[in-house]
Amino acid sequence: MLEAIAQPEKLDAPREHPPRRRRRPLSGGVGQLNLTAMIDVIFLLLIYFVVTSNFRTDEGVLTATLPQGTGAPREATELPPQKIELRLTAGVVDDTTVAIQQGTTTFVTFAQLRDSLAAQRLDPEAGQPNGLFEPDNPIVIQAGPNVRWQHVVNAFNACLAARYTNISFAKPVS
Amino acid sequence: MSTVFQRGPVKPEMNMTPLIDVTFLLIVFFMLVSNIVSNERVPMVVxxxxxxxTRELGDIEKVVVSIAPASFSGDARLDAPLDHPGQARYVQLGAGQRFQLTQLPQLTEALRRETQKNPEVEVLLRGDAxxxxxQVQPIMDAITAAGVGTVNLVALMPDD
Known part of the structure; x- marks a missing residue:
């Protein structure tokens, strides 16, 4: 009798009403597509392209003619064209600055140089019949050895902007 | 239970394994290619x-001669690109061929081989600002010595 009292109900006794197996829906049983793997891969690709897509920067080019020959004067059979000599000199104290000269004229900015060169160009169609120099008049850029490359390219660009076509680089002059 | 007798609608399953295979193949491919592309771009501020x-060079054959600056300190230099040592470190032709500044005859020879392989090739001179x-002019001389008449100087494109 005592035993019977002490023994509680069996925990694992079968329940009277076992849960029914869930019924399949009668209609519209949609199969589930497992998209996880695809999404994984797509995110991987996305990250990859985001990381690698900044290779191209906005760089352009200026086509230039390289210096030819040894610098020796050519035969004086004909009068050579009066070449325009642009002289670039680096600043003494701060060599990131530059002095720009054409003959005795000094320019502060390359925009000034461009405007001056454009005004000297012979171009009847553009209303400049009295210009000194043909558009294919040679221009020589004479830069000092410690002039920064940016200034040299800037001078070249100013000549192009003034619509000259025959621009060359001289050896470094000190 | 055999699937033949399974009741209800068939559960479709997609086999993702080939897709993943192909994707990894692509990843490896692009990693290798991007290495080559980034090797061609010597870090510098043009x-x-x-x-x-400046104008854009279209889709043409080109070979890039890069003149590397003394060091590269990242995009922090963009505000003051000239505030940097002006000595060149090395010259690189294309993606992989590096030359010291004392090896300019070898650069000429390598460039001559490139132009003989493809006479139409355009030479780009990409130097730090x-x-x-x-430092730059001897390299221009070396390019001239290879029989190249014109170079394309690389600079930043203007902002639109």
Missing amino acids: PQLEDSK ALYYG
């Missing part, structure tokens, strides 16, 4: 111009 007349002209 000149910024006033009233720039802060380089001294005295």
